[in-house]
Structures are given as C-alpha cells and as structure tokens.
Amino acid sequence: MSEEIAGRGDPRRALELMWGLSEGRKRGPRTKVALADLVAAAVRIADAEGIEAVSTRRVAEAVGMSPMSFYTHIPDKTVLLDLMLDAAAGPAEGETVDEPIAFDPTRWRDNVAMVARELRSFYLRHPWALQIGTHRPVLGPNTMRSYDHFLTVFDGLGLSEVEMDLSATMVANYVHGAVRDVVRASMVKEQTGLSDDEWWYAVAPLLEQIDFSPYPVANRVGPVVGELYGLGDPDRAFEFGLERLLDGLEVLIRRKGEA
Structure with missing residues (x-):
C-alpha cells in the first residue's frame, strides 16, 4: 500500500480549521457548503474507493461546488488529509460524543483489550487511514479525545506519564500492524480475482510433489x-497477539507495584 504523510501541509492552517479558531474562519459571504461537508465527503470517498480516489476536484464535485471554490475552505489535499483523519476519529454519523469513561484499574486487561479492539474496528471501517503516516500527529479535537481515551486505560496502574504514553503507543503499533494484514488480504483478492481458499486449492496439487523434509519444523x-x-x-x-501483549504489560505493572 502506498503511503501519504500527515502533517505535510501548513500545520497552522490545519489546526485553525480543525479547532475552528478565528484565524481559520473563512472571510466573505457564507456558502451553502460547510467545511465539515467537504471533509465528510472526502472520508466517504476514501472509505468506498481508497485514499487514491480522493482529490480536491472529486471532493468538490461530491458536494456540488466548483473545484476552485474548494480552496476557499481548504488550501490543499495535504491539509485535507489531516482533517480527514481527525474527522474519522470522531463519532460516526448520528452518534453523540460520550462523556469520558472512568475505567476500573482492577480490570485493566479488559480495558486495554477493549480500546485495542476499538482501534482495530476503526481501521477496518477506514482502511485508508493505514496509508497515512502519522509521525507528526494530527492534533485535532477528535484525535485528542481518542488519545485521552486510550491513555485513560493505563491511568491509576502505577505507571509514569512516559510509561503510559509508551504503553499506549505499543498497543496502537500492534493493532496497526495486525490490521494491515487483514486489509492486504482483501486487496489481494480484488487484484488477483482469487480468494485465499481458491489460491490454496490451485497450488495444493503442486505442493504434494515437493519434498519438504529438509525443513522439518515447517x-x-x-x-x-x-x-x-x-x-x-x-x-x-x-x-x-493481544493476549501476549497484555501478559507483557502485566509484568511491567506488577514490577511497578513491587517497587
């Protein structure tokens, strides 16, 4: 999968738009299309066809405006990508923002597993997000709410602030890597026209003719x-993998409790 990069555009402009700061508000007459409409349209296109299908022209046409009018809202595609990531991290259409959850620290394994599965579900809903590198984080309101939610499951466990962040990063990196294989599997089927089972049945007769004895464990x-x-x-x-990750965290948490 080819990769885009978050934070490649004007970071000040991206933050102004994400947070609705006065410097980022559009001057001049109001238009029928809001910033949120453009970003939502871009997310829908990416969900259905992949990030490669997203262009400023395509997004403008999706909301019924001219491509040039698009730039009166968003300066370019690089800023649009940041806005898309933050919007996708927010509540789904029709949902409301829940109050922060107070997690029970005694059930930390269940809590960490829950947020890991939530992140996996996010990537499965928006597989294009896997193609945007976030070395420079998107600091929008939805992304910050998600980060706070993730950190909260590590709060009250005796970990330092740095250890909480590193633990959240470790789990997020695991989910990111694990879910890429699921997305790749669907891409392979689309590009080859064969399901994994069909591929397996195609090669099975040849495998029976090969001597694999030099590779005894395999x-x-x-x-x-x-x-x-x-x-x-x-x-x-x-x-x-998630259970093994939790086992490792349990060792760390136990050591911190004994220190």
Whole structure:
C-alpha cells in the first residue's frame, strides 16, 4: 500500500480549521457548503474507493461546488488529509460524543483489550487511514479525545506519564500492524480475482510433489496450520497477539507495584 504523510501541509492552517479558531474562519459571504461537508465527503470517498480516489476536484464535485471554490475552505489535499483523519476519529454519523469513561484499574486487561479492539474496528471501517503516516500527529479535537481515551486505560496502574504514553503507543503499533494484514488480504483478492481458499486449492496439487523434509519444523507445523485455517485466521491471530501483549504489560505493572 502506498503511503501519504500527515502533517505535510501548513500545520497552522490545519489546526485553525480543525479547532475552528478565528484565524481559520473563512472571510466573505457564507456558502451553502460547510467545511465539515467537504471533509465528510472526502472520508466517504476514501472509505468506498481508497485514499487514491480522493482529490480536491472529486471532493468538490461530491458536494456540488466548483473545484476552485474548494480552496476557499481548504488550501490543499495535504491539509485535507489531516482533517480527514481527525474527522474519522470522531463519532460516526448520528452518534453523540460520550462523556469520558472512568475505567476500573482492577480490570485493566479488559480495558486495554477493549480500546485495542476499538482501534482495530476503526481501521477496518477506514482502511485508508493505514496509508497515512502519522509521525507528526494530527492534533485535532477528535484525535485528542481518542488519545485521552486510550491513555485513560493505563491511568491509576502505577505507571509514569512516559510509561503510559509508551504503553499506549505499543498497543496502537500492534493493532496497526495486525490490521494491515487483514486489509492486504482483501486487496489481494480484488487484484488477483482469487480468494485465499481458491489460491490454496490451485497450488495444493503442486505442493504434494515437493519434498519438504529438509525443513522439518515447517513440514510438521505447516500442514496442521493449513488444515486448521488455511492461509490465516486474522481474528485468532489478533486475539493471540493481544493476549501476549497484555501478559507483557502485566509484568511491567506488577514490577511497578513491587517497587
């Protein structure tokens, strides 16, 4: 998957638009199309067709305005990407923003697992977000609310502020990597016209003619795995990795409690 980069545009302009600061408000007569309409249209296009399908012209046409009018709201696509990421991190259409949740620290494993699964669901709803590098974070209101939500599950566990941030980053990085494989699997089917099962059945007769004995461990494990779930079981793999991640965090939290 090709990758875009967040924070490549004018950071001041992006923040002004995301937070509705006075410096970022459009001067002149009001138009029928609001900034939020443009960003929502861009997100819908990306959800349906991928980030490559998003252009300033395409977004403008989706809301019934001229491409030149687009620039009176958003300076360019680089700023649009930041706005899209922040908008996608917010509540879905028709939902309201919930009050911050007070997590029970004694149930921290359940809490961390919950936010990890929430993040996975976010990427599955908006797979294009995987293609935007966020080394420079998007500091919009929805993104900050999500970050606060993620940090809260590590609060009250005896971790320092830095350890809380690093723990949240570790879990987020795990989810990011795990969900990429799910998205790639769907892309492979679209680009090859074969499902994983169809691909497996196509190569199976040839595999029976190959001597895999020089690879004894793979020769033992491979058939068992192949019989169980073929080329992969992303849900099983995700939950297995998440549990091991939680096991590691448990060691850290226990050590902090004993210090």
